[in-house]
Amino acid sequence: MADNIYDLRSFIERLEHEGELARVKAEVDWKYELGAIAFKCLGPPAGPALLFEKVKGYATPVFTGGLLTLKRIALALGFHPGTDEATMVKECARRLETPMKPSLVKTGPCKENKQFGKDVNVLKFPVPWWTEKDGGRYIGTWHQVMVKDPDSGWQNAGTYRMMLHDANTCGILFSPFQHISLIHHKYLKMNKPTPIAITIGNDPACELVSITPFPAGVSEWDMAGALRGRPIEVVKGETVDLLIPANAEIVIEGEIPIGERRQEGPFGEHTGFYGGGKRPMPIVRVNCVTHRNEPIFRGSILGKPVTEDHSCLSFVFASQAMAMYKAAGFPGVTGVSYPAGGDPDFNAIVAIKKSYASQGLDAGRMLLASKGGKMLKHVIVVDDDINIYDLNEILWSINTRFQASRQLYITRYESGSRLDPSVPFDWMGITDKMIMDATWPMTPDFPPREEYGGAVHPPAVKPGEEARQLVEKRWQEYGINWNK
Numbered sequence: 001m002a003d004n005i006y007d008l009r010s011f012i013e014r015l016e017h018e019g020e021l022a023r024v025k026a027e028v029d030w031k032y033e034l035g036a037i038a039f040k041c042l043g044p045p046a047g048p049a050l051l052f053e054k055v056k057g058y059a060t061p062v063f064t065g066g067l068l069t070l071k072r073i074a075l076a077l078g079f080h081p082g083t084d085e086a087t088m089v090k091e092c093a094r095r096l097e098t099p100m101k102p103s104l105v106k107t108g109p110c111k112e113n114k115q116f117g118k119d120v121n122v123l124k125f126p127v128p129w130w131t132e133k134d135g136g137r138y139i140g141t142w143h144q145v146m147v148k149d150p151d152s153g154w155q156n157a158g159t160y161r162m163m164l165h166d167a168n169t170c171g172i173l174f175s176p177f178q179h180i181s182l183i184h185h186k187y188l189k190m191n192k193p194t195p196i197a198i199t200i201g202n203d204p205a206c207e208l209v210s211i212t213p214f215p216a217g218v219s220e221w222d223m224a225g226a227l228r229g230r231p232i233e234v235v236k237g238e239t240v241d242l243l244i245p246a247n248a249e250i251v252i253e254g255e256i257p258i259g260e261r262r263q264e265g266p267f268g269e270h271t272g273f274y275g276g277g278k279r280p281m282p283i284v285r286v287n288c289v290t291h292r293n294e295p296i297f298r299g300s301i302l303g304k305p306v307t308e309d310h311s312c313l314s315f316v317f318a319s320q321a322m323a324m325y326k327a328a329g330f331p332g333v334t335g336v337s338y339p340a341g342g343d344p345d346f347n348a349i350v351a352i353k354k355s356y357a358s359q360g361l362d363a364g365r366m367l368l369a370s371k372g373g374k375m376l377k378h379v380i381v382v383d384d385d386i387n388i389y390d391l392n393e394i395l396w397s398i399n400t401r402f403q404a405s406r407q408l409y410i411t412r413y414e415s416g417s418r419l420d421p422s423v424p425f426d427w428m429g430i431t432d433k434m435i436m437d438a439t440w441p442m443t444p445d446f447p448p449r450e451e452y453g454g455a456v457h458p459p460a461v462k463p464g465e466e467a468r469q470l471v472e473k474r475w476q477e478y479g480i481n482w483n484k
């Protein structure tokens with residue numbers, strides 16, 4: 001377990017120790033320049049994590065790219081840096097079975113400095129203006145937003161982009177199926193503002209659970225404990241009744257006022273486009289800021305895959321989906337992947353050991369119906385002999401085991417991303433979805449056949465056992481200088 005990582009600083013130290021960090025000591029402008037450097041370092045191949053030590057006009061450094069690659073995610077979660085993705089996904093799915101409640105401590109580093117009311121000024125932090133076509137400076141690109149269900153006391157954490165409006169106002173964008181939206185609507189019904197807290201710069205386990213689509217009622221901080229193998233420490237907010245990670249760099253406390261909206265967007269997004277335009281969105285009124293001594297600001301640039309967003313979502317979506325199938329007792333799922341390069345928000349691959357005819361369709365429907373499936377558009381289900389990390393094998397499966405008229409399922413008018421540029425502008429948020437069941441059919445029109453040696457499907461090409469054994473025995477004699 002990642003015993004030595006408990007906050008952003010200890011993670012940065014670990015990255016530096018592994019040669020994964022570049023300290024940028026030259027002065028860099030928060031307006032466009034910092035974003036352009038971060039963009040260049042996305043690669044491919046991926047560049048190092050970046051710590052901008054001297055941002056023009058500010059004393060606070062900016063950190064980005066900490067979780068851009070699987071190796072860095074492995075380091076964050078205490079895996080050996082060479083661990084393969086399938087092993088990490090399965091182990092994290094297992095860890096998520098044991099939620100650990102946070103331990104409440106009296107105070108912590110995030111309380112070292114406090115400003116209230118008129119003294120609040122979020123402009124004191126070096127919030128980047130990532131790219132020129134963004135509608136403004138984005139303060140929330142790799143942050144954690146906490147709200148609490150007024151009925152049950154369930155506290156949620158999620159990452160929903162936040163634009164900076166002025167010294168004590170930010171904009172926030174969330175889709176109607178997100179947990180913050182469910183909770184915010186309860187406060188609206190009671191005619192009360194929604195108390196809210198935001199952390200910027202956090203333990204990477206907290207960052208990862210905040211972008212994981214757990215079911216409603218699950219507290220992400222319990223899951224951060226599960227991922228780390230030990231509870232995270234939390235403190236009470238100064239002005240809000242919320243549990244906040246004690247080691248966070250920066251904490252913003254405030255409320256979403258009733259009915260107030262300001263223009264938000266556009267923003268260069270995970271689709272690779274500035275989709276969505278400028279629209280009136282809810283705001284956060286900031287009442288209090290606390291931060292560590294010499295805080296580190298954390299952000300992330302989005303865009304065409306692969307960015308940090310895609311690497312992390314690909315990983316956390318897969319772990320959570322494996323855990324979800326297991327908890328539901330769904331049979332035969334042997335692996336789930338969300339290819340980062342396609343945009344994991346929109347595509348998933350599920351491998352199953354099939355035992356009944358509609359199992360592939362069921363696996364796809366179950367994923368689409370889960371919280372994690374709300375953004376998802378395309379699910380491809382394959383048999384368990386297919387390597388779900390090899391796009392060629394996936395295409396081979398589609399091309400040889402799939403007939404569109406019988407194994408392609410399309411639904412319309414589903415809830416989905418508000419940023420998908422393939423949807424007509426005024427319809428964004430409503431989308432088609434597709435399940436491709438690329439597993440061998442098991443319907444009665446595929447009976448056992450003599451031509452296939454009594455099997456339902458043709459045998460795979462390979463030399464017979466006898467010939468293979470002969471070749472192994474005589475291998476040295478052939479003089480083929482090649483080690484296989």
Ligand SMILES: Cc1cc2nc3c(=O)[nH]c(=O)nc-3n(C[C@H](O)[C@H](O)[C@H](O)COP(=O)(O)O)c2cc1C
Nearest residue numbers: 158159160161173174175178179180211212213309
């Ligand atoms: C960098 C990044 C930015 C995100 N921005 C948004 C956003 O602006 N709005 C949104 O609804 N979801 C956004 N998401 C997705 C949510 O964080 C994700 O669906 C998460 O599960 C939401 O938490 P919840 O399930 O507790 O509501 C973003 C994810 C990442 C990684």
Ligand SMILES: [Mn+2]
Nearest residue numbers: 156157179214
């Ligand atoms: Mn949630």
